[in-house]
Amino acid sequence: MEKYRPEKIEKKWQKIWEEMDVFRALDKSKKPKYYVLVEFPYPSGEGLHVGHCRSYIGLDILARKRRMQGFNVLFPMGWDAFGLPTENYAIKTGIHPAIATKKNTTNFKRQQKNLGLSFDWKREINTTDPLYYKWTQWIFIQLFKKGLAYKAKMPINWCPSCKIGLANEEVIDGKCERCGKKATRKEREQWFLKITKYADRLIQDLDKVDYPERVKISQKEWIGRSEGAEIKFPIPVFTTRPDTLFGCTYLVLAPEHPLIEKLKHKIRNYKQVKDYIEKSKKKIEKERIAEDKEKTGIELKGIKATNPVNNRKIPIFIADYVLMHYGTGAIMAVPGHDQRDFDFAKRYNLPIIEVIKPKDSKYDPSKQAYEGEGILINSGRFTGMKSEQAKQRITEWLTRKGSAKTAVHYRLRDWIFSRQRYWGEPIPMIKCEKCGWQPVPEKDLPVELPKVKGYKPTKSGESPLAKVKTWIKVACPECGNAGRRETDVMPNWAGSNWYYLRYCDSQNDKKLAGAKLLEKWMPVDWYNGGMEHTTLHLLYSRFIYKFLWDIGAVPRGVGPEPYKKRTSHGIVLGEGGIKMSKSKGNVINPEQVIKEHGADAMRIYEMFMGPFEQMIPWDTKGVKGVRRFLQKVWQLSEKIQNPNAKIQNPKLIHKTIKKVSEDIENLKFNTAVSALMILANGLEKQKEISEKDYSLFLILLSPFAPHITEELWERAGFKGMCCEQKWPKYDSKLVKEKKITLVIQINGKVRDKIEVEADISEKEAKKIALSRDKVLKYTRGKEIKKTIFISGKLINFVI
């Protein structure tokens, strides 16, 4: 028999699949639908990463299995192509980002096709295509019309190197997420999206979806809902601990608090206060809240606040560890029961009053604050009450007096949605002196990105679009007078918020997607992507989906959540367990692996290397082992020469059907591959293999190694295509073993093993076991106190 040559057969079958359009998702089919989604990649210049492949191959196996199970499967692919690396490349080389994107997507697509992935390429989308971003812009306009997009001046995180405003989420360790340079702050007008309005629903609806628990937890924590009260001092202050109000001895305001400017004529030390404010303005947020830093602050001399529970006058400070955008930008300080306040009070010699009696007596109130709950002390008529009850009663009492109300605050902030860059969707807004911000009329969408000479942001930090005078000038859609276009563009998350909807109806030019097709395909049945997207992309896209559902752009019947089930794949590390990176020179190029060992070997290795959800180091030797396995599979075909060969191994086959079927559903691809190897080893030992056994083996292997199985299927002269066969069901009778190895234990230690019928009774097992020499060695002269018998497994004697 000729040698296994993947390079020959893989190209052949990829071509046939394409020509016969076998992976097409059918809009009109009567079969039940199944929507499999993998995160679409950012087509970088580096090409496909072996980590991308992990997600694609795993879900491709699932998609292929679903098709064989009789589902009409939608498994699409596209490009999330707006973004900084391409723009930075344009700045460096002068090559237009659209040209670089075209080149990169062509490269990615070729690499994906080489892997034999069963995407429906007829639905391919690209976020940088004006016909696509027309709808991204349309969504923005709807958000604006509903009051969910607004412009506000805000001290934002600013990267002096990228010349771009950064969302808080994009600043890592005080540095710009993309370039790694130190971030500072800058005042700027920015568009914001009111994701906070959806905070409660984003938490509640997590109950309706099947996500890993840790993903749900991190989304909840990111949103950070906390219930408490807003107390008037009369400056409003948010607290979750109204039970500690009697211990409040001063207030602290954020340096940006508007009250400071308002009351400046009353503040006696205003000059020093101003200095402090200026200093804190320069610090980025992470620096302000860094833990090891000494807490600094300054008292506002000349003004006082009043604690409403006892009408005491208390001093007011400003300190940069208090943040303007959380709560009300002011806190009540309870040094007895909050460690930050305690440290601050010690430093500035402020009174510390204990108002909660600690539960544990070991604690020393002169050394640290007691942050737990307990019984109230020194709290007027609330003394003796438990914290939980006191929270409620004090809030009620103050509410009646008009100096409090219950309140809920979130840690989640509104989403900064503008970038002063070029390679993004232009924000479709026009500013008119008379009418204010007006959306571009929908008939004029898309607002296409104009050609520019250079891609660098202006020195003032404005988008390069600000230099295109002819493009900026436009008539106000409301009054017709001269207006100005918005020159900021959207962040690269914009296009990925709704892309899974577009796949359902990718050619529609009237709507972002037609209601009928959305109803047919949505929601996504299974969505896989990186763990790093759980708090950004996954949360943002749920928010945008909910909005589109609210305004009827997605039909009511689809339900409030876009993704039924979400899983994550572990990243692939370089050999030796360190992260793959260009600088370390340990990047594995999937194309090279395919060239050397074939796509099937690459696919199986990526699944076999370890648990799908865990991060695993790459091991080139492992690919060789998998290649050997495929070689063995190739040679099995020699054993089916005799068409009258009897079915010889139904037991092993049916066990494998069970194992592989269940493992795919649980993303346990590594053990599924192992089961297929065991089956292949078993078949190899036989003199001949029946056609029935052989065809079942090929079917089971085909989602993992689609090319070799298709080729062997054809060579065996079987009908149709292997990938279109019915997924087999196992016979539960055949899965059970008749003879088993019964383990004999003495006091829980294995002392002997016997071959017996699987359904052997306890009495009989005991009889046989106690006659064995090895057992007698231990039991002779001893009393058997107890016998534990687990049918089909073991018998244990306690002596």
Added chain:
RNA sequence: GCCCAGGUGGCGGAAUGGUUUACGCGCAUCACUUAAAAUGAUGUGAGAGAAAUCUCAUGUGGGUUCGAGUCCCACCCUGGGCACCA
């Protein structure tokens, strides 16, 4: 500091409370070969022993149980995320 995940051979890892180390890699010996590669066969947790066999091993220390990698408690280490959030 808090939250999450994890710690099993030389390596990647497997294991519904019931034979620890499946499957694969690597290594060793043998066969084929002038030789190497490839392929095939056998072996391969550690210690003791000529062998049968015995003892000890799932990060550490306790506990529950006839029996614990698995359940409970405390701790150590690694990776990831969050962090003056009022």
